[in-house]
Each structure stands twice: as structure tokens, then as C-alpha cells.
Amino acid sequence: MRKLRELFRLRFEAKLTTRSIAASLGIGNGTVCDYLGRARVAKLTWPLPAELDDDAALTALLFPEDAKAQAERPEPDWARVHAELKKKGVTKLLLWQEYLEAVPGGYQYSRFCERYGRWLATSSVTLRQEHRAGEKCFVDFSGDGVRVVDAVTGEVRVAKLFVAVLGASNLTYVEPVFSEDVATWVGCHVRAFEYFGGVSEVVVPDNLKAGVTRAHRYEPDLNPTYADLARHYGFAILPARPRRC
Known part of the structure; x- marks a missing residue:
């Protein structure tokens, strides 16, 4: 709901356009128009009246069809769904199946995803980062990897x-590799630069050992070979901040 309230503030108080609001909140322009249309139908005024300080009251006013549907079937705990989706291997389909086991006759999968997306759009304000062309390149080894089967040996x-x-x-640029050692790490950078046709001013790696020997919030220790690569190509290394130092 905080994002929805921020949407109304940006429209009625800051007088921003729908596209500016969408860019600021990281949501679609169509979503912004839909919420503003619901506000007009509900004759919503700004600042919001005191009786709408409660999220449930604001939701019931803007989405009366949802209030009716919720009375017919229990609503999933979207905060828990959101938290579970951050775990490795957890998908919306898996969580929907668990939901149906607990609530037989509940929402179908498409409706489940739609309502989760609506909850997500109104749950929190996000920070939208702006990047200058040629400034930063973000690098890392991603995910659990992919299985490769040798066609000859199996x-x-x-x-x-x-x-x-x-x-x-x-x-x-994506490249599958069988090692995460320093030589592979450096070689992947070289091939990525060749693919891009140039080198960014800054490279932002995660704190893996091939790039950063000791993570630190302000003064991380870089792997000497990686530092030599940066000097050779003329870019700066700005490791992502660790969660704890």
C-alpha cells in the first residue's frame, strides 16, 4: 500500500505525469492509469481522509471486486509468498500448488499470479537507479549453472x-565455464570487452575470491591479477558492498 499512497502523492501533490510516476515507482504506465482511474471512480481526494489511513479500507474502496472475492475465498499471505520466492528453487507455480492444498477451490494459477503482481505493485516503494552510458559493467558468476552432457562419453x-x-x-554477455578460478575470471572479462566493443569506466563484481581476496565496505583487497587487468584496460574496480564486513 505504501507504493499506492506514494503514487497518489506524486500525482495530486507533485503534479507529475503518469509516465514520470511509472518511472519513479518502477511500475507500468498502464498500472498507474488504472489506479488513477479507480481513484476518480471512488471520488478520492488528497490528502487521503483519516478513515482511509487503514490499508484495508483503502483497498476496499479502490478494489471492491477484490473485497467480494476475498469474502468468498481466503486470500494468500502475499508477504510470505514474496519471501518464499526469494529462496532458491521456489517458483510461483510451486507456491500456488501449496496454496490450493490449503485452500481447495481457491484462485486459479493465472489469478494467483495477477493478484500477487497487484500486491507487489502496492507493497513498497523501490529505488530506480539511473546509469550513464559506458559508465558501469556488472559482472558475476550466476546461479547454479547448467548441466552439460558429453555426447561421446555421457x-x-x-x-x-x-x-x-x-x-x-x-x-x-554470457559465457558458460567449468571453473571459477582467476584465469577463467580474467579471460571472461577479456572476451566480454571484445563482445561489447569497448571497456566501461567501472566494473562492479561481486565479492568472489577470483576478484576480491578480502571484502570490505570501503577498502576491499583486490586479487593482484584482477587489479593488473584493470590497469591494463584502464577501468576501475568497484566491488559490490558485502552484507557484513
Whole structure:
């Protein structure tokens, strides 16, 4: 609900356009128009009246069809669903199946996803980062990797994915590798730069050992070979901040 209240503030108090609001909150322009349309139908005024300080009252006013549906069937705990989705291997389909086991006759999968998306759009305000072209390249080894089967021997190996993404354009380079050692790490950077046709001013790696020997909030220790690569290509290394130092 905080994001929905912020949407109304940006529209009625800051007088921003729907596209500016969508960019600020990280949601679609159509979603912004839908919420503002519901506000007009409900004759909503700004600032919101005291009786709408309660999220349930505001939801019932703007989404009367949801209030009716909720009376017919229990609503999933969307906060728990959101938290579970952050865990490795957990999907919306899996959580929907668990929901149906607990609530037979509950929402169908498409409706479940729709209502989760609506909850997500109104649950929190997000920070939208702006990137300057050519400024930053984000690099890391991603996920659990992919299984690769040798067509001759049948041997199964797991290849990790090296991923490099330019912040402004989202142009992405991906390379499967069988090692995360320093030589592989450096080689992947070189091939990514060749693919991009240039080198960004800053490279932002995660705190993996091939790049950062000791993580620190302000003065991380870089792997010497990785530091040499940065000097050779003329970019700065700005490791992502660790959760704890």
C-alpha cells in the first residue's frame, strides 16, 4: 500500500505525469492509469481522509471486486509468498500448488499470479537507479549453472555462467565455464570487452575470491591479477558492498 499512497502523492501533490510516476515507482504506465482511474471512480481526494489511513479500507474502496472475492475465498499471505520466492528453487507455480492444498477451490494459477503482481505493485516503494552510458559493467558468476552432457562419453558436468551486463543499455554477455578460478575470471572479462566493443569506466563484481581476496565496505583487497587487468584496460574496480564486513 505504501507504493499506492506514494503514487497518489506524486500525482495530486507533485503534479507529475503518469509516465514520470511509472518511472519513479518502477511500475507500468498502464498500472498507474488504472489506479488513477479507480481513484476518480471512488471520488478520492488528497490528502487521503483519516478513515482511509487503514490499508484495508483503502483497498476496499479502490478494489471492491477484490473485497467480494476475498469474502468468498481466503486470500494468500502475499508477504510470505514474496519471501518464499526469494529462496532458491521456489517458483510461483510451486507456491500456488501449496496454496490450493490449503485452500481447495481457491484462485486459479493465472489469478494467483495477477493478484500477487497487484500486491507487489502496492507493497513498497523501490529505488530506480539511473546509469550513464559506458559508465558501469556488472559482472558475476550466476546461479547454479547448467548441466552439460558429453555426447561421446555421457559424462555430465555443471557449467557456471559468467554474466556481464552494461548498466545503461542492459547489453549482456554470457559465457558458460567449468571453473571459477582467476584465469577463467580474467579471460571472461577479456572476451566480454571484445563482445561489447569497448571497456566501461567501472566494473562492479561481486565479492568472489577470483576478484576480491578480502571484502570490505570501503577498502576491499583486490586479487593482484584482477587489479593488473584493470590497469591494463584502464577501468576501475568497484566491488559490490558485502552484507557484513
